[in-house]
Amino acid sequence: MDRAEVDSKIRDLIAPFNKKGVELTDATTFVNDLEFDSLTVMDFVAEIEDEFDIIITMNQQAEIETYGLLVDAVTKLQD
Amino acid sequence: MNAQSDIEAGGANQGDLFSKFDDFIAMRDGILASGVEDPFNLVMEKVLSPTRAICNGRDTILLGTYNYMGMTFDPDVIEAGKEALTEFGTGTTGSRVLNGTYQGHKECEDALKEFYDMDHAMVFSTGYQANLGIISTIAGKGDYIILDIDSHASIWDGCAMGKAEAVPFKHNDIEAMEKRLKRVPEGAGKLVILEGVYSMLGDVAPLKEMVRIAKENGAMVLVDEAHSMGFIGENGRGVCEAAGIIDDCDFIIGTFSKSVGTVGGFCVSNHPKFDVMRYVCRPYVFTASLPPSVVATAATSIRKLMHGSNKRAHLWENSKNLHAGLKSLGFQLGTDTPESAIIAVIMPDLQKGAMMWEALLKEGLYVNLARPPATPANMTLLRCSLCAEHTEEEVQTVLGMFERAGKATGII
Ligand SMILES: Cc1ncc(COP(=O)(O)O)c(C=O)c1O
Numbered sequence: 001m002d003r004a005e006v007d008s009k010i011r012d013l014i015a016p017f018n019k020k021g022v023e024l025t026d027a028t029t030f031v032n033d034l035e036f037d038s039l040t041v042m043d044f045v046a047e048i049e050d051e052f053d054i055i056i057t058m059n060q061q062a063e064i065e066t067y068g069l070l071v072d073a074v075t076k077l078q079d
Numbered sequence: 080m081n082a083q084s085d086i087e088a089g090g091a092n093q094g095d096l097f098s099k100f101d102d103f104i105a106m107r108d109g110i111l112a113s114g115v116e117d118p119f120n121l122v123m124e125k126v127l128s129p130t131r132a133i134c135n136g137r138d139t140i141l142l143g144t145y146n147y148m149g150m151t152f153d154p155d156v157i158e159a160g161k162e163a164l165t166e167f168g169t170g171t172t173g174s175r176v177l178n179g180t181y182q183g184h185k186e187c188e189d190a191l192k193e194f195y196d197m198d199h200a201m202v203f204s205t206g207y208q209a210n211l212g213i214i215s216t217i218a219g220k221g222d223y224i225i226l227d228i229d230s231h232a233s234i235w236d237g238c239a240m241g242k243a244e245a246v247p248f249k250h251n252d253i254e255a256m257e258k259r260l261k262r263v264p265e266g267a268g269k270l271v272i273l274e275g276v277y278s279m280l281g282d283v284a285p286l287k288e289m290v291r292i293a294k295e296n297g298a299m300v301l302v303d304e305a306h307s308m309g310f311i312g313e314n315g316r317g318v319c320e321a322a323g324i325i326d327d328c329d330f331i332i333g334t335f336s337k338s339v340g341t342v343g344g345f346c347v348s349n350h351p352k353f354d355v356m357r358y359v360c361r362p363y364v365f366t367a368s369l370p371p372s373v374v375a376t377a378a379t380s381i382r383k384l385m386h387g388s389n390k391r392a393h394l395w396e397n398s399k400n401l402h403a404g405l406k407s408l409g410f411q412l413g414t415d416t417p418e419s420a421i422i423a424v425i426m427p428d429l430q431k432g433a434m435m436w437e438a439l440l441k442e443g444l445y446v447n448l449a450r451p452p453a454t455p456a457n458m459t460l461l462r463c464s465l466c467a468e469h470t471e472e473e474v475q476t477v478l479g480m481f482e483r484a485g486k487a488t489g490i491i
Contacts, residue, residue: 039456042228046249055262057223057244 006075017044026068052078115437118448129468142463143447147420148309149468150340150380159379160372167371179368187374190381199353206334206344207233212362213346215241222268229455253288260296269298275318276306280413281421287322301330309338309384335377343369390467397465404478409491424461432459438484
């Protein structure tokens with residue numbers, strides 16, 4: 001799957017978590033813009049992991065602050 | 080320049096490393112401003128027995144101390160401690176690998192080996208250090224740790240200290256665990272970490288299936304049995320004994336701070352090379368060993384727990400009675416049926432929880448207030464832990480207190 005395809009899949013997955021309908025750009029942050037708390041992060045990460053059949057370790061999660069970084073990371077991981 | 084003058088000068092706390100705690104301080108001040116006694120600053124002025132103390136001047140029933148088997152005032156245990164104090168002094172003033180291993184430390188490890196019927200036992204200064212030390216030492220950079228998302232802080236800290244790749248899965252979810260285990264890169268070391276009883280809700284893990292799956296996928300298994308030792312399983316070895324998979328657990332971690340009734344932690348194992356841990360495990364090496372009186376009380380208590388089946392039966396009765404009573408009063412509980420000696424009462428929010436906690440304290444009952452972020456799903460919980468020394472009548476008294484306090488605060 002290329003980056004554009006990963007992007008579009010994650011957009012679908014994030015919708016139910018994006019309660020306020022914040023517009024997504026590569027710079028959108030999970031904590032500040034999307035206001036994800038730690039529980040939301042946990043559920044969201046689990047969905048992504050299962051959809052792409054990957055694991056995103058705690059160390060990797062700590063680095064992924066924005067939507068764009070997540071798409072980059074998943075694109076690389078599902079290779 | 081202090082923080083106050085900084086603010087006055089328009090410097091807004093710049094450079095104060097404590098600013099990161101401002102939200103916590105505000106939360107705590109909020110609770111105290113509502114007139115509630117500080118739930119995190121309770122002082123026990125006198126301890127009368129494993130189940131009673133004078134708290135803030137009141138005679139109080141203790142229902143939140145994890146003193147499951149009531150060993151803290153056992154006459155044999157106290158006698159052993161006094162004797163060791165007299166004969167070996169107040170402390171070892173040294174590491175286990177230097178001058179800090181006394182006869183008593185060996186005897187304590189022997190008692191553990193017998194209790195668990197395992198080849199090796201290693202005593203740490205606390206259970207926290209046992210998890211920190213064992214996990215960080217056996218799982219290092221490049222290894223993968225698959226663990227329950229609701230794991231105890233000492234487990235998370237062990238993962239972080241060892242720099243292993245931590246992969247959490249949804250609490251007690253067998254399928255979520257298996258999926259993640261199967262995704263670990265080929266050839267990487269794998270450690271699965273589980274707890275027998277999870278202390279927040281008092282629920283038990285499906286260890287039979289989880290340990291089987293972990294083994295099928297080539298992982299080593301570590302089980303923290305802090306809240307089940309002495310109580311669950313035919314010989315009190317924990318949920319892994321009750322589930323019949325104790326032989327498949329590579330490491331069992333435990334603590335002396337609950338059923339054993341003193342302080343300290345341990346790891347037992349049948350791994351043939353286990354003894355190397357004594358040299359390479361930093362939280363074991365670089366700290367002073369437990370005082371002689373503590374290991375003497377621990378060893379005596381552990382040996383008595385081997386023959387504690389009557390006490391275990393009474394503790395189950397207590398747990399069942401409290402669970403059924405609270406349920407029929409209309410409280411929301413952490414588990415549908417009693418699974419351990421912990422009964423968690425779910426509060427609507429932190430404010431109400433603190434009010435209820437205080438109302439109970441004024442009734443003469445101590446329970447444990449647990450709040451986010453230490454709790455699953457950001458719940459506020461009143462955690463009750465039963466003791467084998469609570470009488471049937473005491474449990475009824477406790478239920479009366481819950482009823483009055485619950486109605487006074489509008490929770491039921
Ligand atoms: C699951 C679990 N593991 C480890 C510990 C740490 O035990 P200790 O109090 O001996 O440090 C605790 C208790 O606090 C615990 O609940």
